[in-house]
Amino acid sequence: MSTDHLLDTPLPQLLAEHNVDVSTLETDPGFTGGAYVRGDGSLLFVRPAGRPEAEWEIVARAMLGQTLRVPMPELPEPYRLTEL
Template identity: 80%
Template sequence: MLARPVKSAAADHLLDAPLDELLAEHGVDVSTLETDPGFTGGAYVRADGSLLFVRPAGRPDAEWEMMARAMLGRALRVPLPDLPDLYELTEL
């Protein structure tokens, strides 16, 4: 599946900024945990509106980059290109 083009400055920033800087800019806390093999990350919006991301231990860095950016985009309501077919974001 081809990703749709991204046409906003906010989306460009979410896709291009160094991930550590991007997470710090938005006050995202990251906790690395041992998880089930198929788990690729999670996000929790706290009562005060701050974000906590769960990074699965042992997963590839490139996968984490992709998932963290996708989760941040969803939390900020910034449309981003679709994830590859193997991945899916689910809101509960």
Template identity: 60%
Template structure:
């Protein structure tokens, strides 16, 4: 996890989409696709240090790699997929 971020994202098949979100409290979101690839949604204009920290934290969480805690200002929330009900 110490490699440059671009290399990590390529190695673990992570696509990054920049969203025009004005809410500065939105720092990112991740979706793990059924094939194991990932999509990270990040805010356009986000400070580079914040983007680096959040992307690494999301990747670590998705890969179940122990990571140092985020600063108090930040929090990762993991959502479980809804199960389909029988038709």
């Protein structure tokens, strides 16, 4: 996967290509998303309810890039990814 593909492909198509399940949940106000790699290697992304669509686009692409080890541009402030 290339950085260009990750940034230019419509998000629903990108998530489908990688079989990413998305669960929308009510979360704390500062939470902007989360990714979980299941034991079988499949991905689950948590999308906070009520957050802006543009924010989700940025965060979901960044999470997918980090999970797949694709070089990505830095996230704008105040966003950052933390791997646990």
